[in-house]
Amino acid sequence: MTVLKSAVANAVKTARPARKEPLESAVENTELQLGELSEQLGYSLKRAQLKIFENFLRCVAPLQLTPAQFSVLLLLDKNPGRNQTEIANTLGILRPNFVAMLDGLESRELCARLRSTNDRRSHIVVLTDKGRAVLARAKKLVAAKHEARLNEILGPAKRAALLDMLATIAREL
Amino acid sequence: MTVLKSAVANAVKTARPARKEPLESAVENTELQLGELSEQLGYSLKRAQLKIFENFLRCVAPLQLTPAQFSVLLLLDKNPGRNQTEIANTLGILRPNFVAMLDGLESRELCARLRSTNDRRSHIVVLTDKGRAVLARAKKLVAAKHEARLNEILGPAKRAALLDMLATIAREL
DNA sequence: CGATAATTGTTATAGAGTATATCAAATAGC
DNA sequence: GCTATTTGATATACTCTATAACAATTATCG
Numbered sequence: 001m002t003v004l005k006s007a008v009a010n011a012v013k014t015a016r017p018a019r020k021e022p023l024e025s026a027v028e029n030t031e032l033q034l035g036e037l038s039e040q041l042g043y044s045l046k047r048a049q050l051k052i053f054e055n056f057l058r059c060v061a062p063l064q065l066t067p068a069q070f071s072v073l074l075l076l077d078k079n080p081g082r083n084q085t086e087i088a089n090t091l092g093i094l095r096p097n098f099v100a101m102l103d104g105l106e107s108r109e110l111c112a113r114l115r116s117t118n119d120r121r122s123h124i125v126v127l128t129d130k131g132r133a134v135l136a137r138a139k140k141l142v143a144a145k146h147e148a149r150l151n152e153i154l155g156p157a158k159r160a161a162l163l164d165m166l167a168t169i170a171r172e173l
Numbered sequence: 174m175t176v177l178k179s180a181v182a183n184a185v186k187t188a189r190p191a192r193k194e195p196l197e198s199a200v201e202n203t204e205l206q207l208g209e210l211s212e213q214l215g216y217s218l219k220r221a222q223l224k225i226f227e228n229f230l231r232c233v234a235p236l237q238l239t240p241a242q243f244s245v246l247l248l249l250d251k252n253p254g255r256n257q258t259e260i261a262n263t264l265g266i267l268r269p270n271f272v273a274m275l276d277g278l279e280s281r282e283l284c285a286r287l288r289s290t291n292d293r294r295s296h297i298v299v300l301t302d303k304g305r306a307v308l309a310r311a312k313k314l315v316a317a318k319h320e321a322r323l324n325e326i327l328g329p330a331k332r333a334a335l336l337d338m339l340a341t342i343a344r345e346l
Numbered sequence: 347c348g349a350t351a352a353t354t355g356t357t358a359t360a361g362a363g364t365a366t367a368t369c370a371a372a373t374a375g376c
Numbered sequence: 377g378c379t380a381t382t383t384g385a386t387a388t389a390c391t392c393t394a395t396a397a398c399a400a401t402t403a404t405c406g
Contacts, residue, residue, distance in 0.1 A: 032263045035251035036312070041323050041332070042225045042240050044339040047265065049218040051346040056215050067215050068392090078208035085354065090205045092220065094394065099356060113355095121354040121401045139209070150214050153345045158338055159214065165327060165335050166217040172326045173224045241363090258383065270364065272385060286384095294372045294383040 052150070059145035063138050068093070069105060070142070073135045076111055076127045083122040084113075110134055225323070232318035236311050241266070242278060243315070246308045249284055249300045256295040257286075283307055 037043055056067050065073075071091055079087075088098035102125065105111045110131035113123035127135065151159055210216055229240050238246075244264055252260075261271035275298065278284045283304035286296035300308065324332055 030259075032248060032252045032255060032259060034263075035247065037244055037247045037251070038340070039320075039336065040240075040244070040247075040315070041320065041336065041339075042222070042229050043244055044336055044343065045218065045222040045225055046240070048339040048342040048346075049215070049222045050265070051343050052215045052218055055346050067213075067219070071210055071213070071216055074208065074210045074213075075205060078210070079205045082205060083354075086205060090207075092223070093392095095355070096357075096395085097393065119354080119402070123355075142213070147212075147214065149346065150342070153341060154338060158334075161331075161334065162338050163212065163214060163217055165331055166214075166221040167211070168326060169221040169323070170217065170224050173221075173228050173322065239362095256383075266363095267365065268384070269366085269386075275384095292373070292383080296384075 055149060056142070056146050059149075060138055060141050063134055063141065065134070065138055068101065070135075070138055072101065072105060073110065073127065073131060073138070076125055077132065077135055080126065081124055083116060083119075084125055085122070087125055105131070228322060229315070229319050232322075233311055233314050236307060236314065238307070238311055241274065243308075243311055245274065245278065246283065246300065246304060246311070249298055250305065250308055253299065254297055256289060256292075257298055258295070260298055278304070 053067055056070075060070065068091070072087060075087055075090060076082075084098055084102065085095055088095055093101065102111070102113065106113060109128055111125055111127050114126055116122045116124050154162065226240055229243075233243065241264070245260060248260055248263060249255075257271055257275065258268055261268055266274065275284070275286065279286060282301055284298055284300050287299055289295045289297050327335065
């Protein structure tokens with residue numbers, strides 16, 4: 001492997017010393033430098049998104065709702081009378097994948113499929129009373145714990161600016 | 174299913190009319206209202222992140238590098254002499270999963286594992302010359318196409334503010 | 347009106363990414 | 377020297393995303 005020759009030479013010289021240094025020096029040598037990586041919007045977005053979803057799951061743990069499920073319930077509440085395809089498309093979920101999602105929510109009696117009277121191929125997806133109640137509780141948890149924490153970290157103005165920028169990216173890119 | 178009684182009554186009244194309306198009216202009735210969903214930072218983040226990754230893949234398609242692979246190469250370049258665990262931890266990738274990632278990059282001769290002289294359990298992961306060349310090309314594509322597009326959409330000031338906020342979230346949440 | 351194309355929900359399957367458990371070899375700590 | 381911990385690897389499972397195909401239904405067009 002000739003491609004390794006210069007790599008070998010470099011690695012021998014720069015290999016990080018074994019962990020026998022004083023603690024202070026070890027701290028310095030432990031953290032990797034992100035360098036240009038921290039300027040990559042995609043990377044920063046991904047890391048932030050993961051953190052936010054983790055926080056969501058923790059805050060809403062009593063209700064055992066994922067972000068995606070919460071989104072579905074919100075959308076059903078705001079847009080009564082819509083079929084599966086419409087809900088799925090709006091959320092960027094593919095139709096086959098939305099079936100299982102809906103199965104899960106329906107099995108918990110949070111929503112239901114009703115055969116449409118206008119088009120017998122499709123289902124109108126409706127929130128049940130239980131679903132409405134769970135959604136209300138979820139909204140409270142999200143507002144009081146999840147979004148409040150983000151507001152605390154960023155402040156209202158920055159949070160609003162962030163939302164605006166993200167919407168712009170999603171729309172224009 | 175008693176939970177459905179009120180849901181049935183509501184659905185019958187509000188079911189979206191079949192697609193027999195004039196076109197103008199149909200346009201109005203097609204778009205779902207996001208309502209509170211658009212105020213959810215997590216949702217907006219996820220949608221933006223997906224868009225950005227799609228754009229990245231398109232811009233860097235000639236080099237067939239995923240965002241994660243690009244991140245690895247950047248980190249290897251910036252932090253010579255580090256082992257697998259360190260690289261993986263920094264990127265939030267679990268050790269077992271990093272093995273396959275590295276297999277892929279190594280099979281393309283973009284990097285190599287060198288058994289460490291300080292600790293024979295571990296590999297120092299090094300960029301090859303080929304890897305360095307591919308990284309340079311990727312950086313150019315990313316700068317000229319991917320990040321430039323984002324800069325175009327947001328402007329430099331907003332882009333910088335966005336990066337800052339995302340870093341804050343990732344650090345504090 | 348009939349034939350064809352398109353749509354809706356579903357099933358099956360595959361791929362990518364993430365998480366956990368386990369292991370052998372090596373190292374660290376006492 | 378013994379035990380605990382670490383490193384990379386393997387195996388496996390789960391979650392999310394994507395594609396193909398199908399039956400039933402609806403839309404379109406001549």
